[in-house]
Amino acid sequence: MKSLTINVALATLLSGVVPTSAAVLSRGGNGTSCGGPKPTNGITTAAPTPTATEPCVVARDAFTSQVSASPGLVPTMAASLAYDCLKSVPVHKEPAIRLLDGLKPFLEWQSDQAFLKNPPTDYPYPPVDIFGELERIRSNLEANKYSGEVEWQEDLFKNIVGKPHNGHLAYHPDLLTVPFEWVRPWTLVSVSEDGTSLPVIKVLEDAVSPSETSSHIIEINGVDAAKFIEERVSGSSNTQDPDAGYNTMFFSRANKAGLQANGYFEGGGRESLTFANGTTIVKPNIARFHYGPYDWNNVVDAETMHKEFCRGAYITNTAARDVKPIRRTTAPKGIRSYPQPPVSLVSRQDEPNTIDGYPEPVLIADDQVVSGYFIDEPGFEDVAVLVLLSFSSDFVSFQSAVQNFFVEAVEAGKTKLIIDLQANGGGTILQGYDTFRQIFPDIIQDGPSRWRSSSTFEALSQTFSPLCSNYMPTADSQELDNVCTTVNNWRNDLNGTNGRFTSYADKFGPLTLSGDSYTNYMEWDPANPVITRQAFGTDITGYGRRTNFTRPFGGPENIVLLYDGYCASTCSIFSQFMRHDAGVKSIAMGGRPNEGPIQGVGGVKGSQVYPFRQMSVLAEIARSYTEDPTLVKELQRLDDTYVSSRSPYQLPVVNVRDAVLPGELENGIPTQFVTELADCRLYWTESMIQNTGEIWKAAAQAAFKGGKCVAGGIAQPARRPQITASKSYGYRRHPQPVRGGQVLASDSPIMQHLRVQVSD
Ligand SMILES: *[C@@H]1O[C@H](CO)[C@@H](O)[C@H](O)[C@H]1NC(C)=O
Ligand SMILES: *[C@@H]1O[C@H](CO)[C@@H](O)[C@H](O)[C@H]1NC(C)=O
Ligand SMILES: *[C@@H]1O[C@H](CO)[C@@H](O)[C@H](O)[C@H]1NC(C)=O
Ligand SMILES: *[C@@H]1O[C@H](CO)[C@@H](O)[C@H](O)[C@H]1NC(C)=O
Numbered sequence: 001m002k003s004l005t006i007n008v009a010l011a012t013l014l015s016g017v018v019p020t021s022a023a024v025l026s027r028g029g030n031g032t033s034c035g036g037p038k039p040t041n042g043i044t045t046a047a048p049t050p051t052a053t054e055p056c057v058v059a060r061d062a063f064t065s066q067v068s069a070s071p072g073l074v075p076t077m078a079a080s081l082a083y084d085c086l087k088s089v090p091v092h093k094e095p096a097i098r099l100l101d102g103l104k105p106f107l108e109w110q111s112d113q114a115f116l117k118n119p120p121t122d123y124p125y126p127p128v129d130i131f132g133e134l135e136r137i138r139s140n141l142e143a144n145k146y147s148g149e150v151e152w153q154e155d156l157f158k159n160i161v162g163k164p165h166n167g168h169l170a171y172h173p174d175l176l177t178v179p180f181e182w183v184r185p186w187t188l189v190s191v192s193e194d195g196t197s198l199p200v201i202k203v204l205e206d207a208v209s210p211s212e213t214s215s216h217i218i219e220i221n222g223v224d225a226a227k228f229i230e231e232r233v234s235g236s237s238n239t240q241d242p243d244a245g246y247n248t249m250f251f252s253r254a255n256k257a258g259l260q261a262n263g264y265f266e267g268g269g270r271e272s273l274t275f276a277n278g279t280t281i282v283k284p285n286i287a288r289f290h291y292g293p294y295d296w297n298n299v300v301d302a303e304t305m306h307k308e309f310c311r312g313a314y315i316t317n318t319a320a321r322d323v324k325p326i327r328r329t330t331a332p333k334g335i336r337s338y339p340q341p342p343v344s345l346v347s348r349q350d351e352p353n354t355i356d357g358y359p360e361p362v363l364i365a366d367d368q369v370v371s372g373y374f375i376d377e378p379g380f381e382d383v384a385v386l387v388l389l390s391f392s393s394d395f396v397s398f399q400s401a402v403q404n405f406f407v408e409a410v411e412a413g414k415t416k417l418i419i420d421l422q423a424n425g426g427g428t429i430l431q432g433y434d435t436f437r438q439i440f441p442d443i444i445q446d447g448p449s450r451w452r453s454s455s456t457f458e459a460l461s462q463t464f465s466p467l468c469s470n471y472m473p474t475a476d477s478q479e480l481d482n483v484c485t486t487v488n489n490w491r492n493d494l495n496g497t498n499g500r501f502t503s504y505a506d507k508f509g510p511l512t513l514s515g516d517s518y519t520n521y522m523e524w525d526p527a528n529p530v531i532t533r534q535a536f537g538t539d540i541t542g543y544g545r546r547t548n549f550t551r552p553f554g555g556p557e558n559i560v561l562l563y564d565g566y567c568a569s570t571c572s573i574f575s576q577f578m579r580h581d582a583g584v585k586s587i588a589m590g591g592r593p594n595e596g597p598i599q600g601v602g603g604v605k606g607s608q609v610y611p612f613r614q615m616s617v618l619a620e621i622a623r624s625y626t627e628d629p630t631l632v633k634e635l636q637r638l639d640d641t642y643v644s645s646r647s648p649y650q651l652p653v654v655n656v657r658d659a660v661l662p663g664e665l666e667n668g669i670p671t672q673f674v675t676e677l678a679d680c681r682l683y684w685t686e687s688m689i690q691n692t693g694e695i696w697k698a699a700a701q702a703a704f705k706g707g708k709c710v711a712g713g714i715a716q717p718a719r720r721p722q723i724t725a726s727k728s729y730g731y732r733r734h735p736q737p738v739r740g741g742q743v744l745a746s747d748s749p750i751m752q753h754l755r756v757q758v759s760d
């Protein structure tokens with residue numbers, strides 16, 4: 001699950017470190033200083049009475065007084081004072097070094113590290129050597145170079161998590177993330193006045209209900225506003241593309257619907273904004289207290305602050321893994337993520353199931369992840385819109401919703417399809433495969449990928465592969481399913497041409513490239529009943545009981561992909577099939593205030609993520625099958641107990657699989673490092689912020705009606721079929737998917753490795 005606020009918080013911490021206010025200034029140079037209007041995010045800002053001098057005691061007192069005065073509200077304090085508390089906590093050196101050493105076996109799985117160290121020349125960010133950084137931080141700790149606990153944690157986050165700009169690589173050190181969440185009292189948008197002039201930055205209220213005097217922002221804390229925001233993004237965004245990162249800082253209806261976020265800018269810092277009319281407004285940034293499983297009453301000084309909020313540091317070695325290896329069929333429960341992620345997207349019974357700022361849907365799934373629309377306006381009668389806020393949902397409900405919407409659209413005579421992928425951070429990998437095959441049932445997708453060949457990866461392969469020589473995957477569960485459906489069984493997966501691997505070496509190589517070692521290229525096997533029928537209770541379209549589908553919208557010229565740059569993980573896999581295998585064109589919205597084309601898929605393009613926990617669980621399973629001392633020694637390294645306990649806010653994850661474009665197999669550059677520009681770029685306008693339907697009309701114009709783009713353009717085919725889709729393509733209603741009995745629990749190791757979703 002995603003908790004976007006944290007990202008903002010960290011982004012703020014990382015960039016100039018918790019500024020204490022924000023001033024906006026305008027070109028008129030009037031410099032009027034207005035007292036801040038109320039914060040837009042509905043939280044209180046009670047200033048603590050600083051009776052104590054220990055900064056963490058000041059924080060605790062602020063917390064306790066607010067909790068007793070207004071029990072229902074989330075307590076807050078000035079961000080600068082909260083940060084003073086964090087800075088007062090002394091370095092705890094031994095546990096810090098233990099953490100850095102414990103991270104190594106997990107970071108060894110990061111599949112693109114050789115390319116991060118030595119990126120192609122057109123990669124937009126500086127190189128980063130993850131293991132070099134780890135060594136540097138470790139020696140700084142050894143040499144007592146840090147002034148406090150939060151300083152080395154920031155160093156770790158900035159340089160090992162932030163700089164790789166990979167949404168599948170996340171580690172949130174405890175002191176940095178557990179006690180507070182940072183909020184900027186501004187929600188911003190980036191809009192073009194007329195759709196063609198360069199976008200400017202505005203406060204959301206001014207875009208939604210502009211007044212006579214409202215004005216756009218020209219400076220933030222005295223720095224050019226766009227520059228200020230770009231700098232935040234280049235520090236630590238989880239997108240590989242700077243325009244996509246820029247977009248994530250702003251409010252959009254899709255971000256709100258899909259991510260429950262108001263844009264990352266809101267999440268942290270204290271800024272002064274200067275508007276173009278000369279007015280400057282300063283508002284203090286806010287720290288929201290986290291509590292729940294943590295007790296602020298236990299904080300009596302900086303030392304007890306550490307004890308309370310860095311609890312993991314006190315776990316002893318022996319307690320961690322003094323247990324006999326046991327054969328497990330399901331993963332142990334993940335470490336509790338705190339605070340609990342927002343309840344996602346569940347519609348309320350008493351309200352119509354619609355998405356705020358979106359038109360009335362023709363069809364919408366209960367969880368709102370899939371919805372479908374027609375544009376009821378003259379000139380757009382032929383257009384249907386499929387909105388996919390993620391690929392993370394009940395598999396069968398998602399599959400059925402897509403299928404049913406296509407049936408309704410075709411029956412209503414719609415011949416054009418917009419697929420709106422704004423805010424889509426991925427989900428279940430095979431859901432992306434299924435959606436592609438519902439649109440192009442006759443095209444076999446081509447998604448080559450590979451893993452980094454680390455010593456612990458090899459130990460798992462050497463343990464698991466021999467166990468699977470007589471294993472046959474079936475829809476009914478068997479003891480060896482967890483072992484034999486992992487990548488580490490050489491007989492599992494398909495080779496680069498969708499055939500079977502012939503040997504251990506055929507799959508695992510290792511192949512060397514750019515100074516690193518990898519497996520051979522491989523493809524998912526969507527016909528494997530364990531990862532389809534057994535896992536989800538249905539087949540992937542094009543396989544098993546779901547063959548003989550026909551195209552609902554005909555060729556690629558009748559379809560367009562709509563992006564806001566956020567698209568990542570499974571969304572990037574789906575996009576690759578749509579663009580490269582089927583030739584569908586795409587439109588990207590927004591971006592930095594410049595001209596020229598931008599990427600649509602700006603999020604992580606790595607094609608698989610593992611929580612550290614998953615590797616630890618697999619190692620535990622493996623240890624129950626081997627006594628070989630060399631293997632046991634390797635497997636024991638994959639114990640995440642300590643490292644995960646020091647990142648309790650969000651489970652730590654690592655990108656374990658590189659996607660490589662079919663045309664790039666020789667040079668092996670991961671798609672993460674390949675710039676793929678969208679065919680057409682459009683700017684957002686105020687009316688689009690108010691109503692998502694306005695975005696679709698602009699997209700339909702550009703894609704199907706010869707409308708202009710601010711960069712690029714989509715050429716119209718010489719001839720377009722004029723007859724209705726149902727006649728033209730013979731699209732038929734197919735039988736509903738049938739649940740094939742028991743489906744796997746969501747925490748089983750198999751389900752865990754079927755997910756690929758961006759993380760902050
Ligand atoms: C500054 O603002 C004041 C009050 O709104 C206004 O009367 C004045 O004309 C402004 N000055 C400039 C230079 O814009
Ligand atoms: C300038 O614009 C800002 C933002 O729209 C607004 O809050 C402020 O009142 C304006 N100032 C004047 C003097 O009109
Ligand atoms: C994939 O496997 C098939 C059958 O084993 C083989 O004929 C084909 O050459 C293999 N493809 C690659 C790229 O190794
Ligand atoms: C599906 O197509 C295959 C080959 O075209 C055909 O043999 C088979 O009968 C079809 N099945 C159904 C259920 O239509």
